[in-house]
Amino acid sequence: MPLPPDYHMHTLLCRHATGEPAEYAARAMALGLTEIGFSDHSPMRRDDFDDWRMRFDQLDEYVENVRQAQRDFPQLVIRLALEVDYLPGQEEWIRELAGRHPWDYFIGSVHYCSGGWDIDNPKNLGRWREREAFDVWAEYFAWLTKAAESGLFQIIGHADLPKKFGFRPQRDCEPLYERFLSAAAQHRVAIELNTAGLRKDCREIYPSRPILEAAFAKGVPITFGSDAHAPEEVGMNFAEAMHLAHAVGYNEGCHFERLELQREKF
Ligand code: ZN
Ligand code: FE
Ligand code: FE
Ligand code: ZN
Numbered sequence: 001m002p003l004p005p006d007y008h009m010h011t012l013l014c015r016h017a018t019g020e021p022a023e024y025a026a027r028a029m030a031l032g033l034t035e036i037g038f039s040d041h042s043p044m045r046r047d048d049f050d051d052w053r054m055r056f057d058q059l060d061e062y063v064e065n066v067r068q069a070q071r072d073f074p075q076l077v078i079r080l081a082l083e084v085d086y087l088p089g090q091e092e093w094i095r096e097l098a099g100r101h102p103w104d105y106f107i108g109s110v111h112y113c114s115g116g117w118d119i120d121n122p123k124n125l126g127r128w129r130e131r132e133a134f135d136v137w138a139e140y141f142a143w144l145t146k147a148a149e150s151g152l153f154q155i156i157g158h159a160d161l162p163k164k165f166g167f168r169p170q171r172d173c174e175p176l177y178e179r180f181l182s183a184a185a186q187h188r189v190a191i192e193l194n195t196a197g198l199r200k201d202c203r204e205i206y207p208s209r210p211i212l213e214a215a216f217a218k219g220v221p222i223t224f225g226s227d228a229h230a231p232e233e234v235g236m237n238f239a240e241a242m243h244l245a246h247a248v249g250y251n252e253g254c255h256f257e258r259l260e261l262q263r264e265k266f
Helices: 021-031 056-072 091-098 122-129 133-149 174-186 195-199 209-218 238-248
Strands: 006-009 035-041 077-085 105-109 190-194 222-225 252-257 260-265
Touching: 006 077, 006 105, 006 190, 021 035, 021 056, 035 056, 035 105, 056 077, 077 091, 077 252, 091 105, 133 174, 174 190, 174 209, 190 195, 190 238, 195 222, 195 238, 209 238, 222 238
Parallel strands: 006 035, 006 222, 035 077, 077 105, 190 222, 222 252
Antiparallel strands: 252 260
16 A cells, blocks of 8 residues: 655754754655655744744755755655644735745644643643643634634644643533534645654544544545654654544545645555
């Protein structure tokens, strides 16, 4: 069975990953992948926004690094992408980024909630104890829904990221993700099966099986991503992700070329 593309990979430019694009590409080749995509953390309008992304003046260098990998690995399809932070109010900036290069896709990810809190940052773990878990999840999914409706993204990243450290609400979250998935289906936005969750405290692929089942029922397309922050993480646990996708009924994933979605069996 052919492996689906790994569409979520970082590079050393984001300051918390290691490895040049060529090293990720070499690893992908060794695993038998035929397609990958680089989706490093996008710059913000202001470089002092935080310290875990490339600076704006590194964007062209990032693109050139990916182009170099494309030249060095002609046997491998290598997509040019970004993982873009979605926060309400950032739409104009994201449109500006979109116009700068011929991107294949943008992964829209919510890492921040109100109060400037990056909910997946281990340095800010204590803040989870200051707020009701359900309130964080509710705000997260509300913002994720806006991201899906924005028309700015082809893929939504790690759709249930708030589970990362295991702070799960007692209350039922189904209405939260139902609304998000309806928006994704309506706007033809894909979600990713992100295997990085297996390497975190939650020990689970993002998103969880119930969310994926609801996504399948609504016809939301899927992609696969390791969220590799090191070359050895490329394609990690893809067999498990494919197994999960098959188990809920998916038999096709999708590709993106210059923002165009194409379905393909896996
Ligand atoms: Zn990262
Ligand atoms: Fe992310
Ligand atoms: Fe990522
Ligand atoms: Zn990520």
